[in-house]
Amino acid sequence: MGSRRCFRCFLYLFLFIFLLILIIGYRVLSVDDRTEYEAPKIEYSEEERQQILKKEITAPIILWWTPFTGEPGRYRTCGTAQCFFTVNRLYKDHPKTKVFLFYGTEMRVNDLPLPRSPHEEWGLLHEESPKNNFLFSHREMMLVFNHTCTFRRESDYPITTQYLESLEWLESTKYMVTTSKKNEYQSELAPIIYTHSDCDVPSDRDNLVRRIMEYMKVDSYGQCVHNKDLPKHLVDPIEGMEHEEFYQLNAKYKFSFSFENAICNDYITEKLWRPLMLGSVPVVMGSPRVRDFLPDNHSAIIVDDFKSVEELVNNLKFLNENDEEYEKYLQWKRTGITNKVLSDIMKNRDFGIKDTWKSGQQNFIEGFECFVCKRIHENIQKSENEEETLHFQADENHYGCPAPQKFDKFGNKVPHTYWHYEWYQKLHQAKTMKYFVDNSLPYSQEKFQEKIKEFQTDANFF
Ligand SMILES: *[C@@H]1O[C@H](CO)[C@@H](O)[C@H](O)[C@H]1NC(C)=O
Ligand SMILES: *[C@@H]1O[C@H](CO)[C@@H](O)[C@H](O)[C@H]1NC(C)=O
Numbered sequence: 001m002g003s004r005r006c007f008r009c010f011l012y013l014f015l016f017i018f019l020l021i022l023i024i025g026y027r028v029l030s031v032d033d034r035t036e037y038e039a040p041k042i043e044y045s046e047e048e049r050q051q052i053l054k055k056e057i058t059a060p061i062i063l064w065w066t067p068f069t070g071e072p073g074r075y076r077t078c079g080t081a082q083c084f085f086t087v088n089r090l091y092k093d094h095p096k097t098k099v100f101l102f103y104g105t106e107m108r109v110n111d112l113p114l115p116r117s118p119h120e121e122w123g124l125l126h127e128e129s130p131k132n133n134f135l136f137s138h139r140e141m142m143l144v145f146n147h148t149c150t151f152r153r154e155s156d157y158p159i160t161t162q163y164l165e166s167l168e169w170l171e172s173t174k175y176m177v178t179t180s181k182k183n184e185y186q187s188e189l190a191p192i193i194y195t196h197s198d199c200d201v202p203s204d205r206d207n208l209v210r211r212i213m214e215y216m217k218v219d220s221y222g223q224c225v226h227n228k229d230l231p232k233h234l235v236d237p238i239e240g241m242e243h244e245e246f247y248q249l250n251a252k253y254k255f256s257f258s259f260e261n262a263i264c265n266d267y268i269t270e271k272l273w274r275p276l277m278l279g280s281v282p283v284v285m286g287s288p289r290v291r292d293f294l295p296d297n298h299s300a301i302i303v304d305d306f307k308s309v310e311e312l313v314n315n316l317k318f319l320n321e322n323d324e325e326y327e328k329y330l331q332w333k334r335t336g337i338t339n340k341v342l343s344d345i346m347k348n349r350d351f352g353i354k355d356t357w358k359s360g361q362q363n364f365i366e367g368f369e370c371f372v373c374k375r376i377h378e379n380i381q382k383s384e385n386e387e388e389t390l391h392f393q394a395d396e397n398h399y400g401c402p403a404p405q406k407f408d409k410f411g412n413k414v415p416h417t418y419w420h421y422e423w424y425q426k427l428h429q430a431k432t433m434k435y436f437v438d439n440s441l442p443y444s445q446e447k448f449q450e451k452i453k454e455f456q457t458d459a460n461f462f
Pocket of ligand 2: 118120121122143144145146390391392393
């Protein structure tokens, strides 16, 4: 009997080790797979290239290296400054080319204008979540940029309010449901609504929802932790969320989970603004500094203020049962926005979104283009006057986001294995890329692979 059992345990041990090798092997192999994507090939003749290089351009050239805007080539005037904007890569070596702009989502470490010469400035526009591309979470990556436009307030052209139409929109009481009505609705509806359809994300929000659901009812209409169906015409995650009837439904709930897909300073989306507008108190997991952007200091419940899930739940239950205390969170809807930081940002914002576009107003892409154009002209002016020119240098404060975390079964945050791995992948890419930039090296697949391996060995992933 004894030896038989031992045979079994050897078999299990063998199987376990075999599986482990398979998993690790797969991961290591896919490390290489992911860095070996092909750079897009651009077809042109040498004649075409020469023609472009000789073309007389009377303003500094700003080249979108990622073909984000689709602009073949056009002068734009920004106040007293003028620049030539294009996505045509044939301008790369044109004597007037001054800035390369990159759209974060499309930026690839193996497709860059390398070698980089010292007079070339690089700019980053990235309004997206860290989940979209972890490259910019890393200091090494951010250090290669001179100009930035991101959600971080420290970026050069910050767009933290990119999802907020206007202060008037936020203050609207059009959809508001009275507390007594909300109480009545609770015979059919839960006190809390959750509507997310992008599941298993770096912030691990679904796990938090599940933890809370152990103590309190939550209606989850999205695909994540789904437990309630929306009417058919509201199911589309993009269209549906902006639908009049969806607004009316959401407004019936006392609380809305406003959980971002990744945690980063100043990463704030419509997930916060929408419930605020509707008069459903947001329960926020997102930017650690979200307070700075709230309408007033008593307008949202912030998950991080609580030591445990139980404590958070107790607070939600208390507010659900005490109308007077609950209504304090909606006081601002009557008295208006008192957060001066928020109102100043909205008043001074020189870009518009959506329906509140005033005539002649630009979007933030055009806004950033002009911002960079003006900066370059400032330095041109300074050189002409023989003054010292300005130095433009980004750093991790212009984006830089922490490594993803997960909730364990006690509700504590622990490293998030899968996303952590992605995050480290990008760290190695960022370090390698910076090495290429700093040493003015041209890109080569072999050299890149060689270098990235050096960084991978000091990985603290496994
Ligand atoms: C919130 O703001 C109000 C009005 O501006 C102020 O009286 C109150 O002390 C503030 N509360 C906290 C906790 O900061
Ligand atoms: C742009 O950034 C690079 C890399 O940090 C730096 O070497 C260069 O001096 C910067 N250019 C300007 C105009 O500040």
